[in-house]
Amino acid sequence: MQLFRYSTSIYGGSDVLIGASWDLLPWFVLAGAVVIVLHAVFKAATSRRTDRIK
Amino acid sequence: MAVTQANISEAGAASDRVTRHLLADRLYHWLMAACVLTLLATAFLPIIGVKFEWLGLHWMTGVALSALVLIHIVRAVIWQDFWAMMIDRADLRNAWRRFAQTFGRKGAAPGKPGKYNVLQKLYHAGIAVLVLSIIATGLLMLLKIDTPLWRRNPYVLADYQWGWIYVVHGFAAMGLITMVMIHIYFALRPDEWRLTRSMFRGWMTRREFEEHHDRARWAADER
Numbered sequence A: 001m002q003l004f005r006y007s008t009s010i011y012g013g014s015d016v017l018i019g020a021s022w023d024l025l026p027w028f029v030l031a032g033a034v035v036i037v038l039h040a041v042f043k044a045a046t047s048r049r050t051d052r053i054k
Numbered sequence B: 001m002a003v004t005q006a007n008i009s010e011a012g013a014a015s016d017r018v019t020r021h022l023l024a025d026r027l028y029h030w031l032m033a034a035c036v037l038t039l040l041a042t043a044f045l046p047i048i049g050v051k052f053e054w055l056g057l058h059w060m061t062g063v064a065l066s067a068l069v070l071i072h073i074v075r076a077v078i079w080q081d082f083w084a085m086m087i088d089r090a091d092l093r094n095a096w097r098r099f100a101q102t103f104g105r106k107g108a109a110p111g112k113p114g115k116y117n118v119l120q121k122l123y124h125a126g127i128a129v130l131v132l133s134i135i136a137t138g139l140l141m142l143l144k145i146d147t148p149l150w151r152r153n154p155y156v157l158a159d160y161q162w163g164w165i166y167v168v169h170g171f172a173a174m175g176l177i178t179m180v181m182i183h184i185y186f187a188l189r190p191d192e193w194r195l196t197r198s199m200f201r202g203w204m205t206r207r208e209f210e211e212h213h214d215r216a217r218w219a220a221d222e223r
């Protein structure tokens, strides 16, 4: 997987760095989703546990 | 230790309210949020295939965000309690106690937070780093485009230098997606609804204040 985007020179010279690779976009969305799901599951599980104690 | 002023509203019907966010700060938060969401949309919709003329709206909103953030920094340093948003020893101690308690270890119970808890402060620090880097690089990138006010002049920097500027702008932009998703999730959760409500109405009830905050770390100004 690429981290960066490069421009491919038509003259065959070395490629120039032009920015971040957008292939990474889904991973950043996934990271957010994972934190949200883990937190929601953790909260649901621990609140059920205190319900039982009550 | 710094103590934030939580002003109690004027006497009468509203006397059991503790002010959390002044109107100026609520306006700042919502205008800033509108700018960030617009910048995310104008930047990423074209990338995921929704093509439109994004650049004009993007850079103009970017300039507006830069101005808002500048005003916010001046306000925070001069008129607000700057230290209310900084992580201190008590936060670290409480965070450790909460961690130990959650994972079943015995020990002292964590104390209450001041105005913000340690996770909110961490979130704010993360957003500050991302937004300041995206503003610094974005303002430079204005030199790469034609606008009604100036012509492009990319020759002030070498190609590889522009490359790194675009890399920082791009990574900070993707990082903001993760951060904003998590932030909106917490704001929508019902457990801390008093905080969400306070960003609309400005206040929380005195009972909520007593229950969830340490008055020594976020002192109510009883005038």
Ligand code: HEM
Pocket: A018, A019, A020, B035, B036, B039, B040, B043, B044, B055, B058, B059, B061, B062, B063, B065, B066, B134, B135, B137, B138, B139, B141, B142, B144, B145, B166, B167, B169, B170, B172, B173, B174, B176
């Ligand atoms: C939340 C804030 C922002 C996000 C998410 C964001 C995102 C992006 C993204 C993903 C690109 C495409 C970059 C590339 O092609 O590698 C871009 C381009 C650009 N951004 Fe931003 N940006 C933000 C803030 C700003 C600000 C504050 C400014 C200026 C004050 C700005 C000015 C620009 C300009 C001028 C370009 C186009 C450069 C070009 O096409 O050559 N952006 N932005």
Ligand code: HEM
Pocket: B020, B029, B032, B033, B034, B036, B037, B116, B120, B121, B123, B124, B127, B176, B180, B183, B184, B187, B188, B195, B196, B197, B198, B199
């Ligand atoms: C629909 C979107 C949003 C909602 C519902 C929302 C909600 C909130 C609420 C309720 C608070 C107050 C928390 C408190 O009083 O303790 C807050 C604070 C804050 N918001 Fe937002 N917000 C949104 C978008 C954003 C965006 C886009 C950013 C920046 C990228 C942002 C940055 C912050 C920061 C830095 C704070 C202060 C730290 C904190 O309290 O966590 N917000 N937000």
